[in-house]
Amino acid sequence: MDSAVEYDPERLQQKWLPVWDERQPFRSGDPGDDRPKKYVLDMFPYPSGDLHMGHAEAYALGDVLARYWVQQGFNVMHPIGWDAFGLPAENAAIKRGVDPAGWTYENIEQQKTSMRRYACSFDWDRVLNTCDPEYYHWNQWLFLRMFERGLAYRKDSQVNWCPNDQTVLANEQVVDGRCERCDTVVTKKKLTQWYLRITDYADRLLDDMAQLEGNWPEKVLLMQRNWIGRSTGAEVEFAIEGRDEPVTVYTTRPDTLYGATFFVVAADSDLAAELATGTPAEAAFADYLEKVKQTSEMDRLATDREKTGVFLERYAINPVNGERLPIWASDYVLADYGTGAIMAVPAHDQRDLDFALAFDIPVKTVVSVADDGAGDPAVTGEATSGDGVMVNSGPLDGLAKDAAIARIIEVLEERGTGRPAVNYRLRDWLISRQRYWGTPIPIIHCPDCGEVPVPDDQLPVRLPPAEGLDLKPKGSSPLGAATGWRDVTCPQCGGAAHRDPDTMDTFVDSSWYFLRYLDPHDSEQPFAPESARQWLPVDQYVGGVTHAILHLLYSRFFTKVLFDMGMVDFTEPFTRLLNQGMVVMNGSAMSKSRGNLVRLSDELAENGVDAVRLTMVFAGPPEDDVDWADVSPAGAKRFLARAWRVARDVTSAPGADPAAGDRTVRQATHRAVHDATLAVESFRFNVAVARTMELVNVLRKAIDAGGADDPAVREGAEAVAVMLSLVAPYTAEDMWSILGHEPCVALAGWPQVDPALVAQDEVTCVVQIAGKVRGRLQVSPDIGEEELTELALTSEAAVTALDGATARRVIVRPPKLVNIVP
RNA sequence: GCCCCGGUAUCCCAACCGGUAGAGGAAGCGGUCUCAAACACCGUCCAGUGUGGGUUCGAAUCCCACCCGGGGCACCA
Numbered sequence: 001m002d003s004a005v006e007y008d009p010e011r012l013q014q015k016w017l018p019v020w021d022e023r024q025p026f027r028s029g030d031p032g033d034d035r036p037k038k039y040v041l042d043m044f045p046y047p048s049g050d051l052h053m054g055h056a057e058a059y060a061l062g063d064v065l066a067r068y069w070v071q072q073g074f075n076v077m078h079p080i081g082w083d084a085f086g087l088p089a090e091n092a093a094i095k096r097g098v099d100p101a102g103w104t105y106e107n108i109e110q111q112k113t114s115m116r117r118y119a120c121s122f123d124w125d126r127v128l129n130t131c132d133p134e135y136y137h138w139n140q141w142l143f144l145r146m147f148e149r150g151l152a153y154r155k156d157s158q159v160n161w162c163p164n165d166q167t168v169l170a171n172e173q174v175v176d177g178r179c180e181r182c183d184t185v186v187t188k189k190k191l192t193q194w195y196l197r198i199t200d201y202a203d204r205l206l207d208d209m210a211q212l213e214g215n216w217p218e219k220v221l222l223m224q225r226n227w228i229g230r231s232t233g234a235e236v237e238f239a240i241e242g243r244d245e246p247v248t249v250y251t252t253r254p255d256t257l258y259g260a261t262f263f264v265v266a267a268d269s270d271l272a273a274e275l276a277t278g279t280p281a282e283a284a285f286a287d288y289l290e291k292v293k294q295t296s297e298m299d300r301l302a303t304d305r306e307k308t309g310v311f312l313e314r315y316a317i318n319p320v321n322g323e324r325l326p327i328w329a330s331d332y333v334l335a336d337y338g339t340g341a342i343m344a345v346p347a348h349d350q351r352d353l354d355f356a357l358a359f360d361i362p363v364k365t366v367v368s369v370a371d372d373g374a375g376d377p378a379v380t381g382e383a384t385s386g387d388g389v390m391v392n393s394g395p396l397d398g399l400a401k402d403a404a405i406a407r408i409i410e411v412l413e414e415r416g417t418g419r420p421a422v423n424y425r426l427r428d429w430l431i432s433r434q435r436y437w438g439t440p441i442p443i444i445h446c447p448d449c450g451e452v453p454v455p456d457d458q459l460p461v462r463l464p465p466a467e468g469l470d471l472k473p474k475g476s477s478p479l480g481a482a483t484g485w486r487d488v489t490c491p492q493c494g495g496a497a498h499r500d501p502d503t504m505d506t507f508v509d510s511s512w513y514f515l516r517y518l519d520p521h522d523s524e525q526p527f528a529p530e531s532a533r534q535w536l537p538v539d540q541y542v543g544g545v546t547h548a549i550l551h552l553l554y555s556r557f558f559t560k561v562l563f564d565m566g567m568v569d570f571t572e573p574f575t576r577l578l579n580q581g582m583v584v585m586n587g588s589a590m591s592k593s594r595g596n597l598v599r600l601s602d603e604l605a606e607n608g609v610d611a612v613r614l615t616m617v618f619a620g621p622p623e624d625d626v627d628w629a630d631v632s633p634a635g636a637k638r639f640l641a642r643a644w645r646v647a648r649d650v651t652s653a654p655g656a657d658p659a660a661g662d663r664t665v666r667q668a669t670h671r672a673v674h675d676a677t678l679a680v681e682s683f684r685f686n687v688a689v690a691r692t693m694e695l696v697n698v699l700r701k702a703i704d705a706g707g708a709d710d711p712a713v714r715e716g717a718e719a720v721a722v723m724l725s726l727v728a729p730y731t732a733e734d735m736w737s738i739l740g741h742e743p744c745v746a747l748a749g750w751p752q753v754d755p756a757l758v759a760q761d762e763v764t765c766v767v768q769i770a771g772k773v774r775g776r777l778q779v780s781p782d783i784g785e786e787e788l789t790e791l792a793l794t795s796e797a798a799v800t801a802l803d804g805a806t807a808r809r810v811i812v813r814p815p816k817l818v819n820i821v822p
Numbered sequence: 823g824c825c826c827c828g829g830u831a832u833c834c835c836a837a838c839c840g841g842u843a844g845a846g847g848a849a850g851c852g853g854u855c856u857c858a859a860a861c862a863c864c865g866u867c868c869a870g871u872g873u874g875g876g877u878u879c880g881a882a883u884c885c886c887a888c889c890c891g892g893g894g895c896a897c898c899a
């Protein structure tokens with residue numbers, strides 16, 4: 001051993017990083033590796049600046065699992081890459097007047113260096129950057145395959161527009177009416193944009209969640225279910241007076257059709273405009289529409305907003321009873337859900353009731369709600385939406401809700417004026433972005449041929465250099481100004497044409513990156529299907545809950561499309577999901593403006609990589625937030641030093657037979673390993689660490705009591721080194737070395753547990769009298785029920801309590817408890 | 823408003839199927855080391871599990887109601 005007799009994290013980091021770089025213990029691509037596979041995936045980072053505390057937590061947690069599976073003898077693929085396209089990088093580049101590419105690659109290099117030092121078990125041969133042409137080439141290729149299948153299409157519609165970022169946003173990127181990135185209030189704009197037909201997959205996205213049940217956080221599944229929002233009901237056709245074509249509405253409550261007293265069309269729909277034209281209400285409608293357009297998305301979302309609308313002086317005819325229903329235009333009906341028109345049943349729908357009461361429209365009860373005293377909705381102002389008995393509903397009278405729904409659908413189908421229908425909240429995924437730093441959409445617009453795909457052999461369509469382009473957001477893509485890039489000849493007719501100037505949403509990049517890790521340099525295909533069969537699906541995915549809808553939903557969608565294309569043989573990409581919490585400070589998110597930012601680099605300098613990693617893992621359950629004010633990296637460092645000194649103080653030779661050692665110490669070791677194993681497998685990493693600490697305490701005491709040369713102490717110290725290798729790789733490696741072993745401790749193998757040493761020799765049995773602990777017995781763990789009863793009844797506590805009487809009842813739970821009820 | 827998760831010592835957190843409430847850490851306090859201090863080491867104090875009811879021989883754990891905190895959904899017909 002050298003002169004280093006004290007624990008020095010900095011020294012260990014400098015000592016071992018080069019050794020690992022040389023030995024590459026985490027390579028996963030070796031042919032002939034016959035270990036069973038595990039694919040452990042961390043969500044890849046965005047290269048905006050250096051790594052921060054949030055990265056430190058996420059990657060520490062993922063690494064525990066990856067390293068654990070390696071120790072358990074698996075061939076673990078644990079890759080890392082960079083999600084390198086996107087607005088933050090571009091905005092930062094604009095601010096500094098530099099090229100987004102240069103800026104991005106510099107950040108990637110910096111993060112890569114930090115990441116290596118942070119010592120995660122990544123396979124560095126598999127690194128990918130989504131902004132590399134060799135990556136986005138395959139974004140374009142996949143886009144074209146979707147285009148061929150009709151899954152990528154262009155349409156003109158009202159889209160979400162962020163006035164700050166000057167680009168459109170997907171529905172998923174609008175949170176509470178604001179831009180997910182910059183918090184600006186989102187407005188609407190009518191634009192022709194590219195969409196991916198994710199709605200075609202709505203049912204499968206919903207139904208395949210059964211595969212994930214129990215392996216994904218319930219919360220995430222619930223959020224996805226809500227987001228997809230499947231509802232079942234019926235379409236009903238209403239004839240319109242003075243119009244040839246009927247108008248179809250969607251309703252989940254066709255049973256209440258007899259209760260319809262008016263009809264509403266979305267004010268901003270084409271249908272509303274058409275119906276208003278030529279009526280006395282035309283001017284009033286125009287005024288109203290103007291007002292609606294000025295209402296921001298924010299205000300529109302307010303739940304207790306007053307109902308507004310305008311009567312169009314037109315009537316719809318109820319197909320079941322011929323009643324004339326006045327047609328109103330209102331903004332409480334959405335143009336892009338269902339058909340943009342509804343039948344209004346005020347008695348049994350709160351929104352319709354609010355509207356009816358505001359405009360003095362009759363309310364007609366058709367469901368008699370059970371005798372719970374619910375009054376007439378028109379009087380109480382409370383619509384009754386529950387089950388009940390149908391009344392005033394012709395052939396439906398007397399039926400309950402479900403029967404009435406079935407019956408009315410039959411009636412409508414017979415007459416050809418209705419049918420069962422399913423609707424979704426989910427909308428198609430808008431992927432066009434009017435920004436520079438993204439994947440160019442590989443379509444050429446030709447005046448004669450229309451939308452022409454760029455031929456595969458001309459991919460990738462590379463981004464033109466940013467130099468000379470004005471990247472400032474101005475509502476149209478900067479690429480449109482790159483004339484040399486934009487103007488091309490049509491691949492079909494050879495005429496003058498131009499490239500689509502938009503770039504793809506960066507969520508396209510991350511929707512399939514887990515497949516590209518198989519071979520990030522494959523120049524023939526996005527990934528090799530046979531490699532996918534070997535490695536996929538991902539066994540363990542680790543990432544923040546912020547992506548509960550967006551990224552995870554899109555990835556699931558892409559996977560199903562790839563399945564349909566025959567490129568993968570599974571339908572769900574991520575078998576198990578762990579959501580880690582955030583790192584906060586004094587209960588709130590860290591931010592510069594709040595002044596509560598903790599710099600990762602400071603923490604690493606102060607306490608070392610291992611102590612920071614340990615702090616993250618030990619703070620609590622991984623899903624919980626880590627409050628940096630509540631944890632103690634200094635304490636973590638102290639513990640690591642204690643553990644390290646235990647190894648230093650071991651004097652027995654490597655290979656000494658532990659069986660010759662102290663049995664109590666051995667029991668402590670085997671129990672610690674046993675418990676830690678269960679804890680890691682169930683994501684209770686903090687508990688696994690606590691068990692390791694406990695063992696270190698035992699070993700310290702044993703050494704201080706003269707056991708430095710006890711082979712059982714060596715056995716324990718080696719177990720500590722291996723267990724610590726999941727969390728504190730530098731410390732663990734050095735301990736392993738001090739204990740006389742060659743690197744790498746990461747490959748040492750998880751310690752075998754001897755069940756005989758885990759079992760207790762003797763356990764304390766509690767003797768309760770009427771549920772209260774009154775005595776204790778030392779008994780064998782496999783004591784029989786009868787023997788234990790006998791022992792308990794003759795124990796001092798029992799004899800005193802019973803005072804000669806017979807127990808009324810004796811509950812015996814060997815070996816730990818006897819409860820005597822006198 | 824609806825749904826989900828959580829409330830255990832001063833703080834962060836453990837507690838397998840209901841069976842002795844405490845594993846681990848932090849802070850505090852006392853001590854050892856030191857000229858002194860820091861570090862380190864040793865020892866030690868601290869709760870009856872948010873509140874109220876119920877089930878049970880027995881409840882932190884199961885059930886009901888409520889309070890508090892966090893999260894999700896919220897004109898989707």
